[in-house]
């Protein structure tokens with residue numbers, strides 16, 4: 001069993017948890033993920049490792065409460081335990097000294113870009129980071145990102161904090177103003193954001209890496225739900241990724257595939273909410 005040591009609300013729908021998992025913490029590297037199961041009969045959910053502390057033997061995960069299992073996970077408290085916490089899985093980020101790099105993180109994925117930006121900085125890169133969210137309330141870890149970046153640009157879609165812009169705007173400006181200086185871009189966030197980051201960098205010929213962890217379903221290599229079409233063939237995100245060359249991804253197909261299970265997820269959330277209401281009523285009735 002894996003004990004929850006700390007829980008924090010980063011926004012209305014985003015939670016952070018620190019889990020006691022020494023074996024995972026010992027081997028974890030930026031870009032990798034874990035598979036979590038709340039109980040023995042629970043759904044397996046892949047979550048990217050947001051941070052790890054090898055000495056303390058802890059791993060930090062961040063998740064958005066968007067589906068049945070993540071909503072259930074969000075109700076757990078420090079002291080509760082998870083049945084399984086398997087990892088680290090997936091290929092780690094290729095960290096080298098590339099020169100000047102740009103790290104773009106959108107929404108919850110700020111948590112995913114953070115350990116990558118930190119590792120790139122530690123490897124001697126000049127790190128320019130861009131973080132963005134729909135509004136101020138959904139932004140988090142500005143301080144952490146600033147600490148590992150030589151420059152940090154903060155954007156919100158509605159202008160409630162930082163610059164009123166989509167992350168692609170400062171990304172395009174950087175590429176235009178520092179022609180030839182930027183060696184590589186990492187862009188991690190919602191699929192639509194990654195698609196437009198890829199379209200922004202492509203004309204400049206700057207290699208761009210995206211993490212497609214959000215399209216994984218069970219993370220086992222068996223369900224086929226994470227199949228992604230690249231220019232050199234089909235790959236599985238959980239086996240071959242989660243990071244890929246953004247300029248090779250068939251984004252329109254990926255966005256269409258993301259809509260496949262929306263109806264099933266909606267039904268699962270409704271069933272879970274109904275079950276919670278029943279349990280609350282039984283508790284109130286003293287049953």
Ligand code: FES
Nearest residue numbers: 217219221224238
């Ligand atoms: S998530 Fe099921 S095969 Fe990759």
